[in-house]
Amino acid sequence: MLVLTRKSVERLMIGDDVMITVLDVGRGQVRLGIKAPEGLRVYREEIYLRVIEENRHAAEAPRNFLPDWEGNGDED
Amino acid sequence: MRIENTKLGDIEIDDARIVTLPEGILGFSNARRFIVLDIRKGSNLKWLLSVDRPELALVVTDPFAWFHDYRMPLSDSDAVALAFREADDLSVMAIVTVRGRRREDMTLNLRAPIAVNPRTLLGKQVVLSEDRWGIQVPLPVTTPSPSGAIDRKVAGSR
Numbered sequence: 394m395l396v397l398t399r400k401s402v403e404r405l406m407i408g409d410d411v412m413i414t415v416l417d418v419g420r421g422q423v424r425l426g427i428k429a430p431e432g433l434r435v436y437r438e439e440i441y442l443r444v445i446e447e448n449r450h451a452a453e454a455p456r457n458f459l460p461d462w463e464g465n466g467d468e469d
Numbered sequence: 470m471r472i473e474n475t476k477l478g479d480i481e482i483d484d485a486r487i488v489t490l491p492e493g494i495l496g497f498s499n500a501r502r503f504i505v506l507d508i509r510k511g512s513n514l515k516w517l518l519s520v521d522r523p524e525l526a527l528v529v530t531d532p533f534a535w536f537h538d539y540r541m542p543l544s545d546s547d548a549v550a551l552a553f554r555e556a557d558d559l560s561v562m563a564i565v566t567v568r569g570r571r572r573e574d575m576t577l578n579l580r581a582p583i584a585v586n587p588r589t590l591l592g593k594q595v596v597l598s599e600d601r602w603g604i605q606v607p608l609p610v611t612t613p614s615p616s617g618a619i620d621r622k623v624a625g626s627r
Binding site: 431432433434436440441443444445446447448449450451452453454455456458459 | 476477492494495496497508509512514524525526527528545546549550564565566567568570578580581594596604605
């Protein structure tokens with residue numbers, strides 16, 4: 394892993410198109426500004442991992458999962 | 470065309486209704502083409518089947534039918550991905566995780582809904598940057614609105 398030290402307001406370039414700015418360094422917290430091309434997806438890692446995990450769980454839905462209440466009130 | 474699905478068997482689908490998610494959904498990035506099928510007529514719960522991966526079938530629902538204050542802000546890059554124009558409607562689906570047969574065993578992922586532009590049939594799993602809506606939100610006890618709402622809601626503020 395590449396390790397770099399940056400101060401507040403200093404930037405990183407990743408390739409030609411991605412710019413990361415250190416906006417603020419506080420107590421145990423860093424605020425970053427990210428400028429990236431449209432279409433490049435930027436996620437907080439923990440959210441990214443949780444969504445992947447949840448999608449995988451959701452894919453395990455059994456064929457006959459419909460519970461008894463389903464259909465109550467939402468059918469004409 | 471006919472597709473094969475491990476859960477649901479051989480199914481004839483209408484090619485004109487195939488939705489393409491160029492980025493796939495997170496964790497299944499190589500499944501790009503999907504079709505939405507009724508589980509039961511009139512139900513708010515639907516199958517989202519992968520056309521490409523026979524083992525992939527997810528349960529989805531219209532989040533607006535269950536949560537009337539739900540909002541899905543569409544970012545500029547999302548709008549580009551969906552080839553979204555101002556006049557377009559947007560369909561939104563929340564993925565349902567089924568852990569058992571009881572109501573409390575079912576949760577909605579409201580943090581990462583799938584948005585589809587019905588005009589272009591392009592879709593994207595959008596991860597909302599605000600944490601107002603959770604990934605495992607229990608289905609409300611209230612009876613949902615009639616299905617069909619999925620097509621008439623437009624995303625919230627840009």
